[in-house]
Amino acid sequence: DTAVSQTPKYLVTQMGNDKSIKCEQNLGHDTMYWYKQDSKKFLKIMFSYNNKELIINETVPNRFSPKSPDKAHLNLHINSLELGDSAVYFCASSPLAPGSPLHFGNGTRLTVT
Amino acid sequence: DAKTTQPPSMDCAEGRAANLPCNHSTISGNEYVYWYRQIHSQGPQYIIHGLKNNETNEMASLIITEDRKSSTLILPHATLRDTAVYYCIVRGVISNFGNEKLTFGTGTRLTIIP
Numbered sequence A: 001d002t003a004v005s006q007t008p009k010y011l012v013t014q015m016g017n018d019k020s021i022k023c024e025q026n027l028g029h030d031t032m033y034w035y036k037q038d039s040k041k042f043l044k045i046m047f048s049y050n051n052k053e054l055i056i057n058e059t060v061p062n063r064f065s066p067k068s069p070d071k072a073h074l075n076l077h078i079n080s081l082e083l084g085d086s087a088v089y090f091c092a093s094s095p096l097a098p099g100s101p102l103h104f105g106n107g108t109r110l111t112v113t
Numbered sequence B: 001d002a003k004t005t006q007p008p009s010m011d012c013a014e015g016r017a018a019n020l021p022c023n024h025s026t027i028s029g030n031e032y033v034y035w036y037r038q039i040h041s042q043g044p045q046y047i048i049h050g051l052k053n054n055e056t057n058e059m060a061s062l063i064i065t066e067d068r069k070s071s072t073l074i075l076p077h078a079t080l081r082d083t084a085v086y087y088c089i090v091r092g093v094i095s096n097f098g099n100e101k102l103t104f105g106t107g108t109r110l111t112i113i114p
Helices: none
Strands: A004-007 A010-013 A019-025 A031-037 A043-050 A053-057 A064-070 A073-078 A087-094 A108-112 B009-013 B018-023 B032-038 B045-050 B061-064 B070-075 B084-091 B108-113
Touching (some): A043 A073, B018 B032, B070 B084
Antiparallel strands (some): A019 A073, A031 A087, B018 B070, B032 B045, B032 B084
16 A cells, blocks of 8 residues: 555665665656655655656765666666765655646655664 | 645634635646644645545535645544644645655644633
8 A cells, every 4th residue: 555665664784885775656756756755854865766767866975876768767886975964755656747746755764873 | 855835833622614825826737735633743634636626524624725725634623632733735646557655744743622
């Protein structure tokens, strides 16, 4: 039943490691997103993909590499993790049609030690 | 980047209507007004959106002023589970290519009082 699902829910890792977060949506949406919510609870868009094509890249370090194998999946790979990467990462999806709302997953809490 | 202004916090008694205001005085003709909420650390939850007309769904009502420079989200009978941060967001359309990015501000922290 879950519309936008992310795995894992929690991720604890050490600095310098490489990790991935997976996202899948079963809503048939064309567009998928990654958002980051930092410790001050500010939600910022990182990436947007439309039918597997990168649309938005919000000046995110190139250690972050989104990958969309198909339009139902948008995975986030992070290389050489840093302490400042600790945050909650939210995946979202929406139809392409103008005025369509986004539907968010429940987030992945990443802690880098 | 946020184009909206909301009070940082509000309280509302349980069972009463919660009215959350939002100013968006620089809104342009093709921009929609969206409302989302975030309960604790869950993902943002879509509530409602509108362009010009007032809208109502099973969760809430959205009242947009005639000049579209402000709007009010109404939760008709607030419950304790409505305690959350509520975000008012203005978002435009990019012709036939979809929508602009959804940019969150700091929102209003609504606390429902028993």
